[in-house]
Amino acid sequence: MSVFSQSFSPCGRFLAASNNYGEIAVFSLSSSLSPEATGINQKPILTFTAHEGPIFALLSTDAHLLSAGNGEISAWSWAELAKRNPKAVWIRRPQYKSSLEIPEINDMIVNCRDNSLAVGGGDNNIHIMDLETGVFKSVLQGHTDYIHCLSMREREGELLSGGEDGAVRIWDCRTGQSVHRLEVYKYEECARPQYGKWISCLTTDSDWMLCGGGPSLSLWHLRSLSPTSIFPLSGCQRQAMFYQDLILSVGEGHFLSHCLLGGDVKSLIPCSPPSLNTVALNTNSTEHRVLTVGGSSDQIDVFTNLSYKAFSLSF
């Protein structure tokens, strides 16, 4: 079993994780973090099959959990999930050009400015859906191969997408045009031809961008579109995030890497899955501030202190 993505509830008390069988498991953080927790508390309070295929993306909005699998997006109410009642609020599917093959959805992101959802996947396009009405407003075309990851640049209202074709494209959300195109593998210091040119992880905090995958994980300054630091991590990184003054990244290899912005790897924290797919930080709650990582195993490691693993939840 592989855990592909995770999402915390808006109240911060629950964690939803999805795997390659199309199942979503909901864990209660308050019971597993309490001092009297036993083995039972590390099991999910609810497991249900949400889609037929693997679920690669989970996202939480104010009241719903959105899951993307088998080419469609389903929404589940968090309040209902907490009461162990899995019933989909709505299921929508973007318009794909070919009806024969259903392309998978690899990543979803919410644009808070105009309350829309951007999904990117196997058909090389990004579909924008309005969350209130459920109508697919527009399609951003430009990538020549499937899209791996999406990220949102809040301040400028731009969407970043990274794909298998090695290009990171920056789209303006209002006009729907591609503003920039960065081909990371063309930069000598980042490129790792032995792994390929695909970009599988992308994250940004408006001024800076982290991207990695085939090429090494690198920090880019977005205003000048130049790479500033390259991180010497072996293996391909699958997800990275900015946290305070650190960069946390997971990928091939059974550790969570802490890196400094200057390009040094500060520490590698070992985890239980042999290869990690997803890392998530609970920012919605102050008393359950945990970091969870999941990967190619049914164990989801929970970190209460960033430096070591506290315990594992079992899918």
Add this chain to the structure above:
Amino acid sequence: MSDEVIRKRLLIDGDGAGDDRRINVLLKSFVKWCHSAAPEEGFTQYQRMLGTLAQCEFSMGKTLLVYDMNLREMENYEKIYTDIEQSITAAHEKIAECKKEILRAKRIRKNRQEYDALAKVIQQHPDRHETLKQLEALDKELQQLSRIKENVEDKLELRKKQFHVLLSTIHELQQTLENDEKSENDESQDSPMENGQMSIVAFSLYGETEETQPVVNKQVELADNVLRLTEERYLPVPYRTPGGGHPPGPVEQPECCVWASEFPHFLLNRVL
């Protein structure tokens, strides 16, 4: 109520050894002493009773002191308790303060690292002053070269014009010769009037056809010489660098010009 009393008594002294027994023994001995007749035994018994009473009093005094001590100990503990509570709250506040401090420090560190990363990239680009200086030097060079180019072009134009004048004069001369030939062959016809000073002069000068031919030949020879000499002298020299060679100074008054304008006079001089 009697249960209470029994419970209390058991609590205080349940095992029968100690003060309770002593008091009971005292009471019994008091009663026995009251009932005893003999005075000596009574006296010893009386002494014994006093002793027992003293012991009881002593025991009571001890208990009172212990009670006082316990009370004071309790107060002491209360004080320590409040002290510790205060220090706990102070420590909590300090922790919160330090957490804020650490967040601030992390932000500062992040900013510093971002700055360093950008500085690294900027360092790779050349210095702005140097580039400006290089640009200025290149500009100057460019201006100089364009000036030189202009000069050379002007010179070229001038030479072209001079050659043009020369060649047109020669051409006119040829025309005149032809006309003369024609007028020779056909005496009835007037030789066609040429435009140009040269032709008029020529016509006025060379009335007799027999005499004109050698003169005209001489003219052609002279023109050839002029052409050759001007070619030798004024053919564009391959331009050398400003450092050496013929500097492109102010345009010198070429003699060809003079020759061309004075050509007819020159001929006149030679002919007449």
